[in-house]
Amino acid sequence: MPERNRKRQVCLRLTDDEYTLFEKKCSESGLSKTDFLVSVLRNSTVKIYRIDEALRPLISELRHIGANINQLAYFSNIGQEQAVRDSIGTICTDHSRIMSEISEFLKKLRSAMDVR
Structure with a gap:
């Protein structure tokens, strides 16, 4: 043998x-x-995706949006509603853009993972 x-x-x-x-x-x-x-x-072939590296800039932008929202809460509490109204549109637009980019990234990731 x-x-x-x-x-x-x-x-x-x-x-x-x-x-x-x-x-x-x-x-x-x-x-x-x-x-x-x-x-x-x-x-x-095994493809490895570093999600943390690809999304790091977007996560950073989301943190900035969170800080801006905290500032708006402060302005609202001290009676400066006009500053809040002036900024809220920009924050919503930025948030929507970032969420779209994350969604597109995840769609591409899913498509790549479905190809076997």
């Missing part, structure tokens, strides 16, 4: 549905479970 080169074991936990899919794909491929997983490992 030839000496086995594969000396490492990996324990994998799957749901019933995942296990059924795994067995189906192994069967369709004609490979053993080990050979199937090794083939997937060698022939696949």
